[in-house]
Amino acid sequence: MSDLSARLAPHYSAFRVAERLLLTGHSHQAWPDVALQGQIAAFQDAALAADEKWGRAFERADRVRAGFRLFLDDPGAELALGASTHDLVLRFLSALDLSRRPRLVTSDGEFHTLRRQLTRLAESGVELVRVPAEPAATLAERLAAEVDDRTAAVLVSTVLFETARLVPGLAGLAEACRSRGTELLVDAYHALGAVPFDTEGLEEAWVVGGGYKYLQLGEGNCFLRVPGHADTLRPVITGWFSEFSRLSGRTLPDTVGYPAGAARFAGATYDPTSHYRAARVFDFLAAEGLTPALLRRVSLRQVALLARHFDALGAPDGLVTRDRTGSPHEFGGFLALRTPYAAQLQQGLARRGVLTDSRGAFLRFGPAPYLSDAQLAAAMEALAAELAALSAPGLAAAA
Structure with a gap:
C-alpha cells in the first residue's frame, strides 16, 4: 500500500x-474540513427551528449510529449514545445488582475511565479484582478464571491503551461469563478505526467506544452497544429521554418505566453539535473509501x-x-x-x-x-x- x-x-x-x-x-x-460544515449546520438548524430542531438533530444521531455500526461490523446493533464512555459505563454499572453480586473483575491495564470509577466503587465496598494485563496473550483466559457466581461483570479492553497490545480470546471470556450469568463489557475505543472489530462470540457482550480517536469525530461521540438481554435490566442512572413514549399523555408517569432496546439506556438533553459534526465525518470517510x-x-x-x-x-x-x-x-x-x-x-x-x-x-x-x-x-x-x-x-x- x-x-x-x-x-x-x-x-x-x-x-x-x-x-x-x-x-x-x-x-x-x-478533523477533516467537512467537520466545520457540520458544526455550522447545527447552528443554522437551531437558529431556523429553535426548539423544533430536535427532529433534525435526531436524524444526525441516527446517522452516527449507522457509522458506528459499520465499524462494529454489526448492522443491527442497538446503540445508546453518550457524550463520553464514562457516561455510558455509569448507566451500565447502575443496572447491575451489586447487592447480590458484589464482585467486579477487570485488568490493571484499563483506561482511566474504568480505573478511576472502579477504584471508587471498591472504596465503597464493591469487591474489585484486578488481573495483571501482561501478558496480553493470556489476559482473557486469566480474567475468565476469576469469574464466579458472585461476579456481576467483567470489564476489559480489546486493545490496551498503554502498550497497543490486542487482547485475544474475548469470545472464550464471553462464554465463561455467559455460563455464570456474568455481564461482559468490552472497551473497543482503541480498536475502532485502527483494528477491525470482530463481533463473533460477543453477541451477548456490552461494547463501549467512541470516535474521538481514530474515527476523527471529535468530542461528544460515544456509544454503548446494548445486547438483547438488556431488556431485563433497570439502570438506576436513567435519563428522561427514555420516557419519550410516555410523556405524550395528559398525566406524567408515576413509575419509572423502561422502553426496549438501546433507549433503555438513553440519557437526557445534550448538545447535538457533536452529532452534526460526526455525521459529516462519517460521510467523508465513506466517500474517501476509508x-x-x-x-x-x-x-x-x-x-x-x-x-x-x-x-x-x-x-x-x-x-x-x-x-x-x-x-x-x-x-x-x-x-x-x-x-x-x-x-x-x-x-x-x-x-x-x-x-x-x-x-x-x-x-x-x-x-x-x-x-x-x-x-x-x-x-x-x-x-x-x-x-x-x-x-x-x-x-x-x-x-
Whole structure:
C-alpha cells in the first residue's frame, strides 16, 4: 500500500496536517474540513427551528449510529449514545445488582475511565479484582478464571491503551461469563478505526467506544452497544429521554418505566453539535473509501514504518525499547516505546514540533492516514536528537 497523504491531507487544511508532525493519532486525530460544515449546520438548524430542531438533530444521531455500526461490523446493533464512555459505563454499572453480586473483575491495564470509577466503587465496598494485563496473550483466559457466581461483570479492553497490545480470546471470556450469568463489557475505543472489530462470540457482550480517536469525530461521540438481554435490566442512572413514549399523555408517569432496546439506556438533553459534526465525518470517510479494512492496512503500514525507523536508531534498551514479541497484527494503531524518560522525551519532542504523548512508562507515537512517510521519518529523527541529548554525559543521571 502506498502513502495516502497526498490525496488526504488537503481535506484537513484547518488542522494543517501537511505542515505539522501530529503523532497523536491514537488519542486525537485531526478533523477533516467537512467537520466545520457540520458544526455550522447545527447552528443554522437551531437558529431556523429553535426548539423544533430536535427532529433534525435526531436524524444526525441516527446517522452516527449507522457509522458506528459499520465499524462494529454489526448492522443491527442497538446503540445508546453518550457524550463520553464514562457516561455510558455509569448507566451500565447502575443496572447491575451489586447487592447480590458484589464482585467486579477487570485488568490493571484499563483506561482511566474504568480505573478511576472502579477504584471508587471498591472504596465503597464493591469487591474489585484486578488481573495483571501482561501478558496480553493470556489476559482473557486469566480474567475468565476469576469469574464466579458472585461476579456481576467483567470489564476489559480489546486493545490496551498503554502498550497497543490486542487482547485475544474475548469470545472464550464471553462464554465463561455467559455460563455464570456474568455481564461482559468490552472497551473497543482503541480498536475502532485502527483494528477491525470482530463481533463473533460477543453477541451477548456490552461494547463501549467512541470516535474521538481514530474515527476523527471529535468530542461528544460515544456509544454503548446494548445486547438483547438488556431488556431485563433497570439502570438506576436513567435519563428522561427514555420516557419519550410516555410523556405524550395528559398525566406524567408515576413509575419509572423502561422502553426496549438501546433507549433503555438513553440519557437526557445534550448538545447535538457533536452529532452534526460526526455525521459529516462519517460521510467523508465513506466517500474517501476509508473502510475498516483499508484503515487497518494503513495503520499496520505506518506503525511498521515507525518501528523500522526506531530500530535503526540503535537506542540502548535501558534508555528506550519497544515490544518486539509477537506479529504486527497483535498490536493496535500506535507504537508504544517503553522508557523511564517517557514524559521528558514527550516534552522534548513537543519543543521540536513533534506532538506525541506519554502514559506512565510509555511514549506513544500515533500515525494517521493523512501523514506522509516523510513526516513519520522526521518524527523519528527528532526522537534520535532527543535521545542523543538525553544520553549526553551527566544528563541521563540528572533526569
